[in-house]
Amino acid sequence: MEIIKVLNTSVVLAKRDDGKEIIVMGKAIGFKNKPGSLIQESDIQKIYVLEDQSTSNDLAELMRETPEEFLIMTDEIISYAKRRLSTHLNEHLYISLTDHLFMATKRFKENLTIQNRLLWEVKKFYPEEFSIGMHALELIEKQLGIQLPEEEAANIAFHLVNAQQTKDNLNQIVMMTNMVKDILNIIKMHYKIEIPTDTINYSRFLTHLQFFVQRLLENKMLKTDDHDLIDQIMRKYPEEVKCVEKIEKYIKTNVDYTISSDEKMYLIIHVNRVVQRNNA
Template sequence: MEQILIIEKVLNNNVVIARHDTYKEVVLIGNGLGFNRKKGDSIPFDTADKTFLLKDEKEMEQYVNLLPHIDENLLEFIHGLLLFIEEKMGKELNEHIHVALTDHLAFAISRAQKNMQFSNPFLYEIEALYPKEYRVAQEVVKKVESHIGIAFPEGEIGFIALHIHSAVTDKSLRDINRYNALISQLVEIIEANLSLQLQRDDVDYHRLIQHLHRAIDRAHKGNSVAEERKLEELLKKEYPVCYNLAWKLIKVMQNQLNKPVDEAEVLYLTIHLQRLLHNQ
């Protein structure tokens, strides 16, 4: 049976907010969907190419305020990108990406047109931590560059990858950026204490970054790893520099996260550090 909704607000020719019996306000997106329509008009639910709810009133307000400042053709293009991202990731995206990525891309395109360059200090870490999101972000940037005819700075790939990761995992960008900053800090401590320059494209570096990320995630969730007392004694004896550095890293994590970090993490960090030192 066809669902008929009542339009609450026409945001532009392609986006309307309609009243749904169950979900209250629903955002409907489709080419020409709002053309010649006004508040109070009925609209079939299945005429929309994409529908989503913005349950958070603040996000809905941000979205409503954002749209008048974005060209409708660009908005339609961004909606196409969101569908592309969802298809490539094979997962339904959290709806907050409609606000966050639309806002980000609109300003990123404006910056590119004005030749304003923004660096991304966590680019290598983002690629190592979220390889699938990074590859999809690369494809998104290619599509954007083709659409506007202007090259994007490489750092934008990392920013877009973070938005994708946030939408797929339902983690806030604030937490993701905080953890990435912590990982970057830990890497600086490792380089300073071992007197070496880590190669960002090296497989051992990627393994270290992945492990640090998992250790932070485990600490955040309160999970632990299995303890190996015999292994601990061996590593402490054979690799004292890396073992002591691993403890230092654990303390930094605990202070930054304000959460306990499982002491068994020291063992695995020691192995990663020793591998890095040996290969250097």
């Protein structure tokens, strides 16, 4: 195994005998070697073999500025997630999650807090991924002595949800994208408004719609027995009810799905928020 680049004192980019580029980690492996040097097996602690060459290159660039312990933690989290979820996770997760963990701890040390306004939705809609995120926070506290807020578990869950989107469900992703766009158009036409796309308000609403459509297509819609609350919401927001009924009709016509009362309630609430804040 020959070293191509020294990324830091403990991480190098190397080439196997078959020409495959890999990330190799080992104590002082980058300190005592240089490009062209052969790696001794006794110096190797961990090897990362990524099938996608561009992903491997991106990870190599990231490790130039990121302490190796973050890649090690990411590897542990991904291995744990694969066991829990029993599904394929996109290799790019090694890059996105390593970078996120590094920046999250850096912000914490600088006393900078970025709230995840969708914490409740993530906990409710993606409980398994959120549970893995909480496990990740425990791992970070154990290894770095840093106690990150619960919002970071939701952020990690986002990365896991995105990493489950593969070429195999590309058609579903395209359908989701088109449905979200159509639902937004229904809302804008019903209220005869334009919703600015460069605001956090729009971003939150868009994320809710994406979650809603994903649950719809995966047949994982929310269902509870709190009919009193649903009736109360529908009485309180009659105009939003009319708008959501149009959305409901669109969904029934295009994908032949009937949305649950709970999903209608949450749509009514979110439509009200985006419309009222748009008019504010």
